[in-house]
Amino acid sequence: MKIGFIGCGNMAGAIIGGLLDSGAYHKEDIIGADVYAPSREKTAKNFGIKVTDQNLEVVSLADIVVLSVKPQFVEEVIKDIRDHVREDQLFITIIPGKTLAWLNETFGKEMKIIRTMPNTPALVKEGMTGVCAGDKVTEEDLKKGLEVLNAFGRTVAIKEDLLDILTGVSGCGPAYCFLFIEALADAGVVGGLSRSQAYELAAQTLLGSAKLFLESGKHPGELKDMVCSPGGATIEGVRTLENMGFRSAVMEAVLASADKSRSL
Ligand SMILES: NC(=O)C1=CN([C@@H]2O[C@H](COP(=O)(O)OP(=O)(O)OC[C@H]3O[C@@H](n4cnc5c(N)ncnc54)[C@H](O)[C@@H]3O)[C@@H](O)[C@H]2O)C=CC1
Numbered sequence: 001m002k003i004g005f006i007g008c009g010n011m012a013g014a015i016i017g018g019l020l021d022s023g024a025y026h027k028e029d030i031i032g033a034d035v036y037a038p039s040r041e042k043t044a045k046n047f048g049i050k051v052t053d054q055n056l057e058v059v060s061l062a063d064i065v066v067l068s069v070k071p072q073f074v075e076e077v078i079k080d081i082r083d084h085v086r087e088d089q090l091f092i093t094i095i096p097g098k099t100l101a102w103l104n105e106t107f108g109k110e111m112k113i114i115r116t117m118p119n120t121p122a123l124v125k126e127g128m129t130g131v132c133a134g135d136k137v138t139e140e141d142l143k144k145g146l147e148v149l150n151a152f153g154r155t156v157a158i159k160e161d162l163l164d165i166l167t168g169v170s171g172c173g174p175a176y177c178f179l180f181i182e183a184l185a186d187a188g189v190v191g192g193l194s195r196s197q198a199y200e201l202a203a204q205t206l207l208g209s210a211k212l213f214l215e216s217g218k219h220p221g222e223l224k225d226m227v228c229s230p231g232g233a234t235i236e237g238v239r240t241l242e243n244m245g246f247r248s249a250v251m252e253a254v255l256a257s258a259d260k261s262r263s264l
């Protein structure tokens with residue numbers, strides 16, 4: 001089975017990297033197309049896959065076509081390819097804001113489309129992808145699509161009207177996590193740690209905490225309480241974060257991202 005990417009930027013690169021790293025897909029199984037020469041060169045160099053400047057070449061060769069351009073370019077892409085797509089071809093879109101109804105209307109016919117929202121940890125096979133299958137997608141198609149999507153992380157089935165808020169939480173979430181890593185590490189540097197030590201401490205702390213939460217089945221509040229010794233250091237930090245509106249700031253950020261995603 002051949003997987004084709006129309007648009008070979010950051011997110012397609014993360015997925016391609018994850019797919020190859022999974023061992024389930026090889027470079028001959030993947031083809032990319034991009035209008036921008038530097039994106040083509042970078043993708044070909046990083047992953048050793050074939051990358052063309054012809055979207056139609058991807059359409060003619062791939063069993064599964066991933067639409068991975070920015071929202072403002074997807075209409076022109078679909079208009080370019082729609083007379084050449086095959087009925088049995090499965091499309092996976094990772095583009096926010098473009099609904100299944102809009103996509104089908106732009107194709108001018110009902111297509112097999114799985115609408116998704118992945119995230120960049122796909123590159124290290126720790127992606128989180130929300131998945132919503134269109135009406136024409138059969139059980140068999142969905143199985144094929146999920147095989148691809150599960151190769152680079154976890155998937156969750158989601159109703160289409162919740163994809164925007166999912167985008168705010170997990171699609172955009174890595175950016176917030178990296179800000180948090182930077183902030184933790186910056187504080188460490190203020191206190192005299194070397195930059196590299198501070199990054200390692202911060203990143204492993206996030207990784208370990210996420211793993212502890214996922215594997216323990218405990219409520220995050222309980223896990224937080226386990227760190228906060230009475231009269232100790234952590235609760236002072238928690239008090240400071242609460243005073244500065246940390247949770248509210250995070251919630252506002254996610255809701256702002258979801259609103260923007262809806263409007264794209
Ligand atoms: N970066 C991320 O963390 C995530 C991005 N997404 C979505 O994935 C899509 C791609 O995002 P990025 O990879 O970050 O953007 P990007 O800008 O890095 O990559 C998009 C690529 O599409 C190419 N392109 C533009 N017009 C084209 C056309 N007509 N035909 C072929 N290629 C064309 C561009 O040259 C570029 O290389 C967007 O819709 C974005 O919202 C979804 C989840 C996460």
Ligand SMILES: O=C(O)[C@@H]1CCC=N1
Nearest residue numbers: 096167171172173261
């Ligand atoms: O910033 C964006 O619009 C895309 C959607 C999710 C992550 N990046």
